[in-house]
Amino acid sequence: MVDFGGWDMPVQYSGIIDEHHTVRRQVGLFDVSHMGEIVVTGPQAFDLVNYAATSAVSKMAEGQAQYAGLLYEHGGFVDDILIYKVSNNDFFLCVNASNQEKDFDHIVSINRFDAQVDFASASYAQLAIQGPKAAATAQQLTATDLSKIRYYRFADGEFCGIPSRIARTGYTGEDCFEVFFDPAHAESLWNQILEAGAGFNIKPCGLGARNTLRLEAAMALYGHEISATINPIEAGLLHNMDLNKDFHGKAALAPTLEKGPSRKLVGFEMTGRGIARDGYEVFADGLPAGWVTSGSPSPTLNKNIGLAYVPADKSELGREIHVLIRGAQVPAVIVPTPFYKRAK
Amino acid sequence: MYPDNYRYTKDHEWVTVEGDTATAGITHHAQEQLGDIVFVDLPKVGDSCTQGKTMGSVESVKAVSDIYSPVSGEVIAVNDSLSSSPEVLNADPHGTGWLVKIRVSNAVELDGLMTAAAYQEYLGGSH
Numbered sequence: 177m178v179d180f181g182g183w184d185m186p187v188q189y190s191g192i193i194d195e196h197h198t199v200r201r202q203v204g205l206f207d208v209s210h211m212g213e214i215v216v217t218g219p220q221a222f223d224l225v226n227y228a229a230t231s232a233v234s235k236m237a238e239g240q241a242q243y244a245g246l247l248y249e250h251g252g253f254v255d256d257i258l259i260y261k262v263s264n265n266d267f268f269l270c271v272n273a274s275n276q277e278k279d280f281d282h283i284v285s286i287n288r289f290d291a292q293v294d295f296a297s298a299s300y301a302q303l304a305i306q307g308p309k310a311a312a313t314a315q316q317l318t319a320t321d322l323s324k325i326r327y328y329r330f331a332d333g334e335f336c337g338i339p340s341r342i343a344r345t346g347y348t349g350e351d352c353f354e355v356f357f358d359p360a361h362a363e364s365l366w367n368q369i370l371e372a373g374a375g376f377n378i379k380p381c382g383l384g385a386r387n388t389l390r391l392e393a394a395m396a397l398y399g400h401e402i403s404a405t406i407n408p409i410e411a412g413l414l415h416n417m418d419l420n421k422d423f424h425g426k427a428a429l430a431p432t433l434e435k436g437p438s439r440k441l442v443g444f445e446m447t448g449r450g451i452a453r454d455g456y457e458v459f460a461d462g463l464p465a466g467w468v469t470s471g472s473p474s475p476t477l478n479k480n481i482g483l484a485y486v487p488a489d490k491s492e493l494g495r496e497i498h499v500l501i502r503g504a505q506v507p508a509v510i511v512p513t514p515f516y517k518r519a520k
Numbered sequence: 521m522y523p524d525n526y527r528y529t530k531d532h533e534w535v536t537v538e539g540d541t542a543t544a545g546i547t548h549h550a551q552e553q554l555g556d557i558v559f560v561d562l563p564k565v566g567d568s569c570t571q572g573k574t575m576g577s578v579e580s581v582k583a584v585s586d587i588y589s590p591v592s593g594e595v596i597a598v599n600d601s602l603s604s605s606p607e608v609l610n611a612d613p614h615g616t617g618w619l620v621k622i623r624v625s626n627a628v629e630l631d632g633l634m635t636a637a638a639y640q641e642y643l644g645g646s647h
Contacts, residue, residue: 192581193556384555384582449603451559451579473558473581502561502577 183210183273186382195385196475199348200516203307203373204381208347208354209362212276213296214269220289222264228283229259230408230425232418236261241328241345243416245408246282247425251432252404253411254282256396258345260330268341270302270356272398286424301362303355305369306348306381306389308518313373314353318342322353336361336368347386349393349516391470394443394483394513400454400469401441401483410437410485439466440491443513444499446480448506452499459498459505460490468499474515481515482508521548521640523614527590527630528639529572534614535590537630542591542622546578548613549643554580557609560602562619567595569622571629576619578609587619591629597621 185207188195198204216225226233229244236242240261246254255275260268271279280295287293305314315322320333320342330343338361346352357365370378387397396402402411409417409432419426419433446452452471459465471482486497493512498505526534532550535542551557559579569575569589576587598620602608609617624630634642 187582188555191556193558196581388581450561451584453584473579475581 185210186380187384188382189380192382192384192388193475195379195381196388198377198379199307199350199381199385199389200476201308202376203305203309203313203378204348204385205366205369205373205378206304206306206381206386207302207362207366208304208386209301209359210273211297211302212271212273212279213300213356214271214276214280214283215294215296216267216269216283216291217265217294218289218291219265220291221267224283224287224289224291224293225259225267225269226421227289227423228286229257230413230417230423231259232421233259233261234418234421238263239329239331241330241343245402245413245416246279247408247423247428248282248404249425249428251407251425251428253398253402253406253408254404255279255398256402260341260343262332268356275398299358300356301359301365303362303365303369304346304348304352305355305373306346306352307350309373309376309378310351310353313369313376313378314342314355316372317368325353327351336365338365347393347395348389349395349514350389350518387470388472388475391472391481391483392474392476392514392516394515397470406485407432407437409433410439410441412441437488439485440488441469441483442486442491442510443515444482444484444497444508445511445515446482446499446506446508447496448508450499450501450504450506451480452482452484452501452506452508457500458484458486459500460486460495465490465497471499476516483513486510522636524636526614526636527633528636528642529588529590529633530642531586531588533588533590535630535633537591537624537627540624540627541596542593542624543618544590544620544622545618546587546609546613547639550578550585551610551613551617554578554583554585556581557606560606560609560619562598562602563595565595565598569593569595569620571626571632578606589622590633591622591624591626593622593625595620596623 231244
């Protein structure tokens with residue numbers, strides 16, 4: 177067990193590699209109840225969320241989920257979040273555990289609208305069912321037709337007889353369902369999901385596999401790929417930004433938008449022998465050039481992979497870089513991301 | 521589990537000596553704590569090592585851990601099979617998962633290491 181944002185959480189159950197393959201091939205169950213929830217309601221709930229978030233909230237339908245950044249005035253990340261739109265007067269935000277108080281304070285501080293912001297983390301447990309057999313597992317436990325919930329959509333219904341928010345969202349690059357519900361029922365739902373997935377050899381999965389799975393899918397982790405000192409353009413999230421609206425932090429991004437970012441997030445594979453780890457120094461053309469934000473063996477690809485910030489003019493695909501591993505510069509090559517994409 | 525003819529360090533290495541040749545590795549407890557071992561970095565034959573100083577590292581999916589030399593001396597053999605099959609360290613850490621053989625330069629150092637019984641007591645106390 178490790179301390180993760182104040183939560184006691186298992187790194188692994190049966191082993192990171194075993195859990196990782198289980199999610200890629202069958203189905204895994206993650207307890208992600210540490211995630212925070214913030215609810216924004218009221219006549220101008222949309223206006224507040226649309227101003228707080230970098231993304232095109234105006235394009236969201238009811239029952240849709242969307243990835244977004246929350247930015248400081250200076251353009252760095254407060255957090256990255258998922259927005260769930262219940263209606264124009266009701267938005268449900270799923271935020272990172274260790275940022276939740278900060279996120280809440282931030283949203284309240286920029287609330288010049290007729291909107292109510294409530295800290296709701298204590299009202300929700302969250303279980304994530306992830307893998308090719310996620311739908312077949314989850315469907316056994318609900319009357320809601322899960323085939324009608326498309327990727328990044330959600331529905332409110334009963335799950336194991338408990339009122340729940342059932343979302344087709346996840347953090348592994350696989351098909352996925354995340355269920356939000358009253359924490360009083362967490363243990364019961366956990367056990368019932370494991371029972372429902374038994375025919376698919378479902379396994380409980382910990383933080384270790386969660387990290388290797390999201391890294392293969394090249395999904396950002398706060399404190400690694402994104403932080404208060406990184407802006408969304410550097411992080412490669414320009415496509416996620418709605419530049420046709422005003423959002424908090426947008427003004428500070430103007431120079432980066434005009435000139436392009438000076439550094440970029442890239443994916444790399446080690447070509448030399450060694451595993452890049454978070455924080456290791458990166459060299460390009462023999463000079464210090466950046467740092468590894470996440471690095472790990474990839475159980476699916478059987479390679480050592482990572483994400484790193486490098487100067488924009490040294491970020492092209494195919495370029496050789498070097499990662500400083502225990503004093504030695506070990507070669508790696510810049511490759512496209514995501515490292516892994518599931519077959520549709 | 522922990523052979524009686526081995527000696528153990530607080531950093532979870534083991535060593536056993538025949539004549540002036542020590543064979544060293546990491547303990548069952550160490551591999552269990554690390555989880556799936558995917559990478560092993562060992563010294564080269566001819567390198568000298570010093571008791572308690574880093575001589576290499578093992579990596580699990582999640583983390584890097586230094587290996588400290590249990591005795592001082594010169595490296596005379598390394599277990600090359602571990603570079604292609606690091607998982608042997610999980611399966612058989614006290615046997616085929618040995619790391620290095622060292623020509624011992626100061627046999628008295630062994631007296632400072634733990635017996636199997638003392639190591640198991642140490643493990644019991646550290647939990």
